[in-house]
Amino acid sequence: MAKDLSTLAAAAEEEKARLREEKKQFKQEQRAQKKEAKRRAAEIAKQEEALGEEGGNGLVTFFATLLIVALWIAVACVVVKMDVGGFGSNVLAPILKDVPVVNRILPSAAPAMENTDSEGYGGYASLEEAVDYIKQLELELEREQTASNAKNTEVEALKAEVLRLQEFEQRQVEFQRIKTEFYEEVANLDPEGLLKYYESMDPTTMEYIAKQIAVQEQRKEDLDNYIQTFAKMKPKSAAKMFEAMSDRLELVAEILEAMTVEQRADIMNVIDTELGAKLVKMMHPDS
Numbered sequence: 001m002a003k004d005l006s007t008l009a010a011a012a013e014e015e016k017a018r019l020r021e022e023k024k025q026f027k028q029e030q031r032a033q034k035k036e037a038k039r040r041a042a043e044i045a046k047q048e049e050a051l052g053e054e055g056g057n058g059l060v061t062f063f064a065t066l067l068i069v070a071l072w073i074a075v076a077c078v079v080v081k082m083d084v085g086g087f088g089s090n091v092l093a094p095i096l097k098d099v100p101v102v103n104r105i106l107p108s109a110a111p112a113m114e115n116t117d118s119e120g121y122g123g124y125a126s127l128e129e130a131v132d133y134i135k136q137l138e139l140e141l142e143r144e145q146t147a148s149n150a151k152n153t154e155v156e157a158l159k160a161e162v163l164r165l166q167e168f169e170q171r172q173v174e175f176q177r178i179k180t181e182f183y184e185e186v187a188n189l190d191p192e193g194l195l196k197y198y199e200s201m202d203p204t205t206m207e208y209i210a211k212q213i214a215v216q217e218q219r220k221e222d223l224d225n226y227i228q229t230f231a232k233m234k235p236k237s238a239a240k241m242f243e244a245m246s247d248r249l250e251l252v253a254e255i256l257e258a259m260t261v262e263q264r265a266d267i268m269n270v271i272d273t274e275l276g277a278k279l280v281k282m283m284h285p286d287s
Contacts, residue, residue, distance in 0.1 A: 022082050030075055037071050040064070082107075226251070227258045235266035242279075243272055253282040 044064040093106050230238045242252045256264050256279060268276050 026079065026082060029078070033071055033075060037068055040067060223251075223254060223258070226255050230255055230267075231259055231263050236270050238267050239271040242267070243275055246275070249275075249278060249282060253279050257283045 041064055044061075230241070233241070242256075245252050256267065259267075268279075271279075
C-alpha cells in the first residue's frame, strides 16, 4: 500500500509541476500579447495622427478596439483550453459541454491521473478497493500467524511430554537394573540363607511370593503333562497339532525344547518348513 501511495503522490507532484509550468508559460504569453496589443495600439494611434481626419480616426479606433477584444477572447480560450486552475474542466465544462462549436474550447481530455486510475492504484479501480484488498491480506496473515502460534504451542507440549516419558523410561531402566541385581543376590544365597531371607519378609509379601511359586509349580506340572502327551503322539499328528497352535508358538517351543533330541527331530522332520524355522529361532534366539 505504501508503494501505491508513493506512486500516487509522485504523480500528483508531477501534475502540479506541469500546471505550474503551463501557468508560467501562459503568463509569459499573456504579457507578450499585451505588449503586442500596446504596440499595435501605438501604431494605430500613429496612423490616426497621420490621417488627420475624423472619419478615418473613428474607423481606426473601431478596428483597434475590435482587435483588442479579439486578442482577449483568444487569451480566454487559451486559458480554458489549457484548463488553468481547473477552470475549463470544473467550471465551464458542465455548462458548455452540450453547446455546439463553443464546446470545442473546452479541455480535450481529462487529466492524465484520471485516465490512469487503474495504473495509479496498482491495477485496482479505486484507492478504496486497494485498501480493502490490503485489509483482506492483513486478516489472512493474522490467521496464518494464529495457526502458526497454535502449532508452536502444540510442538512445545509434545516436547514436554517426550521429556516426561524419557524420565519414566530412565526410571524403568533403573528399576530393571535393581531388580536384576536383586535376583542375582537371591540366586547366590545358599538354602539356609534363602530360608532366612524369606522368613524376614513381611506376611503380605511372603503370601504373594508363595502364590507366585504355586502358579509356577502348577504351570510346570501342566507343561510336563503337555510334553509327555506330545511325546507319546506320532510325529505327524504332533506336527499337525503344533501347526494348529500358531497363536501359542511360545508354548510349542517350550514343549519341543523339553523333548529328547530324537522326539524333536521326528516332529521337525514333518512339520511345516516356515513354522519349523520360527520355532527354531524361538528355541535358539541367539543362533
